[in-house]
Amino acid sequence: MDLDLRKLRYFVAVAEELHFARAAERLHIAQPVLSRQIRSLEHDLGTELFDRDRRGTLLTPAGKQLLEDALPLLASVQALTRRVKTAARDTPELTIGFMPGITLTPATVAFTGRHPGVNVRLLRTSWDDQVEVLRDGRADVSVVRLPVDQEGLEVRPLFQEPRVVMVPAEHRLAGRSSVTVTDLAGEHLLQDPDAVPEWRDVAVELRGRRRPDVPVVHQVEEKLELVAAKAGVCVLPLSTATFYTRPDVVALPVEGIGPNEVALAWTASRRSPLIHGFAQAAAETLTRPRP
Known part of the structure; x- marks a missing residue:
């Protein structure tokens, strides 16, 4: 059948x-x-x-x-259909996904210098779809923030960067040079607690219960709007916080929260030389977070 x-x-x-x-x-x-x-x-x-x-x-x-x-x-x-249509075009094409705050310019410049005839397209992703865009063919390769579901993917680490907590400018902690996870245990976290396990574990230990689930917030801009409105705090990679600088929100280093890991990912079954060419360029140029 x-x-x-x-x-x-x-x-x-x-x-x-x-x-x-x-x-x-x-x-x-x-x-x-x-x-x-x-x-x-x-x-x-x-x-x-x-x-x-x-x-x-x-x-x-x-x-x-x-x-x-x-x-x-x-x-x-969906991925098959998109790839067949792309292959039928006269100009070779590579679509690269990327998360907010990550600057791809060094890698794309290096790649296009070696592959001048390739049309490079960029696709902004989010925590929710950074892997989905690979599985359904919207992107050929993507710079992702771990953790992700790695099943069926080739994943190559690129660099790590610290994470910071975003608080309102008038917050009781805003004037400090840094804070600890314990300082944040009583705050309302505007993201899945499992995304910040260090906060989750301390909050459960101090309060004796898991914090209720929060509504799904898909975009960084949404989180920062809620932070500015004093609805809670959120934890972001440093480069993302730097990219979205605004006067009513303050970024604070957090002691006790591990770094964010940035990696390159693509569907493991793909054998495209363009993907591997970009992987080489990314490994050579995206070795640390760039402002």
């Missing part, structure tokens, strides 16, 4: 929404059409993917397994 990718995309929409009407709206199709396609996919696979009753729509064990496998499969299909 050949799996119908359209049905698989429909399935993912329902599995993520757990609501047929919302999934149909997201897919811009009628709900009865979506329901028929899901029933057809279940017939193709010989198993039910959803439990449907008055309580709502839930994934069956088979549905959970399909969702786990479907996401990387669909991302691979």
Whole structure:
């Protein structure tokens, strides 16, 4: 049996929404059409993917397994399509992803000097999609901030840089030359505590409980707006903090928080000489954080 990718995309929409009407709206199709396609996919696979009753729509064990496998499969299909279209162009092209605060100029200058006929494109990424852009083909290679899910990736370390805490300019700690993790234990951290395990562990030890989850904040600009509004603090790599300097927010060195590790990553199965050419240029030039 050949799996119908359209049905698989429909399935993912329902599995993520757990609501047929919302999934149909997201897919811009009628709900009865979506329901028929899901029933057809279940017939193709010989198993039910959803439990449907008055309580709502839930994934069956088979549905959970399909969702786990479907996401990387669909991302691979997207990547394949993008790479084929790129290869069909007259001018070779390399798309490089990068995280905020990281300056790629030394590496891109070195690369284009050795590959003058290549069209280099840059793609700004975030903590949420810095690996996803590699898996779905939006970027060929990316400068990432660890930790990331390294499954299926080639990852080469580049450099480390210190992290700082961003506090409002009027904050009780703002006048200090540095702070400790213990100083910050009672603060409201505007990011996933697991991203700053040193803070998380001290906060749990001192307060006896894990801090409630915070709303997802995707962009650095959003975090700094919240810091300036005195909604909390956040921890950033030094180069990112320097890049986003603003008068109402202060960056403080933190004793007891490890450095951020910056690395180069690409899909391990790729054999493109352009990727390896950029990896060489990056290894030669991106050896320390640049302001």
